[in-house]
Amino acid sequence: MPKIIKHSSIVDDNWTLVRLADGESAETVQLPAGDLIVPLKVWQARRAELLARPQRGVWLAPDEVAQDIAADLDKLQVVAVDFPQFADGRGYSTAALLRGRFGWRGELRAIGDVLKDQLFYLQRVGFDAYAVRADKDIEDAVKALNDFSETYQAAVDEPLPLFRRRRA
Amino acid sequence: MYRYDHYDQAIVDDRVKQFRDQTNRYLAGTLSEDEFRPLRLQNGLYIQRHAPMLRIAIPYGMLSSKQLRKLSDIAAKYDRGYGHVSTRQNMQLNWPKLEDVPEILAELATVEMHAIQTSGNCIRNVTSDQFAGVSPDEITDPRPWCEILRQWSTFHPEFAYLPRKFKIAVNAAEGSDMSDRVATRVHDIGLDVLKDGDGNIGFRVIVGGGLGRTPIVGVVIKDFLPWQHLITYLECILRVYNLYGRRDNKYKARIKILVKALGIEEFRRQVEAEWAYVKDGASTLTEAEVDRIRKHFTDPDWKPLDDVSLEALAAEKNDKAFTRWLERNVREHKKPGYAAVTLSLKDAKHAPGDITCAQMNFVADLADKYSFGELRSSHEQNLILADVEKSRLHELWLEAKAHSLASPTIGLLQDIICCPGGDFCSLANAKSIPIATAIQARFDDLDYLYDIGDLDLNISGCMNACGHHHVGNIGILGVDKSGSEWYQVSIGGRQGYNAHLGDVIGPSFAAAEVPDVISTLIETYIDNRDSDAERFVDTVHRIGVAPFKERVYANKGAGKERAVANA
Ligand code: HEM
């Protein structure tokens, strides 16, 4: 079973990620059994069918924004944000908005080109689960969650900026 | 200046460890070239023509003598014995070895320095006025605000992978159009510090300026942002940009393109809509924090001195060379009896902005001896001793002159801003340093330079505009034509509150022609100026580009480009 990092530990991943292959459409794609994380489009097209399942997850592409899923958050257990390339940083703002403005408390998972060197930042904007790219060493990657012992600015993991916490 | 406490030190130390691990993984082959690139860039490390180039941050240009000595040691030990002051006030080393960089960073950390976010698609080192805290024309000291922004932007988790790089500059001077010494209008965000009628501090926020391929003068998004909201407001600008800035084409990815595409009204609406959610939140600045930071920028122990005018000093020594240096390189200070001195790094023997290790050590000594152990770098690529007693200026001048740091040419045609260009930079279309050297050699007559007066000449080796050619009174841009190096010339650009982008005068020139072109432009100016007081750029704006253009191309043979290019 594939592994992910969840709350700083390496655990089995019980969810199946659904991506649309070329030529597949949201309306007709075969959905496997089990707990699924589906593309936003599939969720929108197959809502009733997915609601019949015990658990649900949806993932957002970089150009899909937090607002697109905000109204449905109470029906989901997992929201994932896709990073097709790690250097495309839109997902950081999407995560911050999901956690902050839209109050998402469930699992927020980074998927795609997820690498050791971005984990610290991902954690700070509210991710708590990381599907590290399969060819990378997940045991080494998890260490990066502790890269820094102090941070300056407020973020999801530490809502107070250092200047409101600083002691001489 | 700002001194680290254990929090600041821990962050910089952790960064050294992190980068050592990244470099080791890259060298071991577990981190690919593509994966390593953004990581090293966020640490100021470019891979250039000959070797890596490391850009070391000098936050808003402030440097202690101890730090400068460390830079000198590092340049001697890991490089070829010199460094380069950049147009964003940083220090660049052109020849370090990749394997040595973690060690260089560890050494820098011992003197509270780093290379964090000096490059890459993130918020870059904040720049400011080299005369901050001492200039008579300033409303308040901009440096505490710069430091607040430095801390906020350092490893900001949401904005480490922006569509493109992001540059912020802070200006707190007012008065003439030249008081803005930081070019706020050509930055992604420019901040003018203001005081309202009741003495409250706030910021005029300017957004979407920039040079590069598509030069644009920034526009005001907020007329007066009360200081408490500085961080929350900037976060909203960055968030809108991070989400909606273009990522499909790196030449269209700067915030200026987004602002232009949406229009300032719509961009402002989106920022304010975002702001409604975070305004007054935890990142709202407090008096206590601003006071804490301000305490790092208190006035040094200036003595109570009687003021002397620079004219009186000149008359007393009666030495033409000293008088010229006083006129060009020495600036009035807000404290009577003190002056700010610019040490020129535009000696014709070195590339503009270059400084040798020996010079660095020497300048550090000068800073200790004359200026409370501190100095500044300027975006014009010079160094400044900000607090020199006027009675010691002559002594200082003699010392600086002996080390080729006293060219009395600040603000004159010799004081060229120039990017590294084709000699070092892999993006260059053409060399830029030899052009600067050729112009400096042509105009080496001081009397003539003084007669010409204030003139900014800026050179970039390609349209990325690292040398700010668009805002030079004369701008020179390297262009590539079927593999050979040509130079396009523009005139009428300027920085400051009335920032203006220069107009190209016509077809480009071969390298060998450039000094003649500059001579013709200068002659045209001299013949047309309405008095000695009218500056080159003012004459251009009064009479227009046409008379300049006509004369340059008449001299060149009716506007035809020369067939021979510089190979
Ligand atoms: C030698 C290696 C260098 C490379 C590869 C390089 C690359 C670039 C690129 C690609 C841009 C355009 C970015 C854009 O428009 O988004 C740029 C802009 C800039 N560079 Fe450099 N640069 C180098 C050196 C320097 C140096 C030495 C300085 C200072 C002396 C400098 C100062 C600047 C400035 C101020 C800009 C901003 C212009 C603007 O506002 O767009 N660069 N650089």
Ligand code: SF4
């Ligand atoms: S302007 Fe062009 S040539 Fe000059 S340093 Fe920048 S990228 Fe290189």
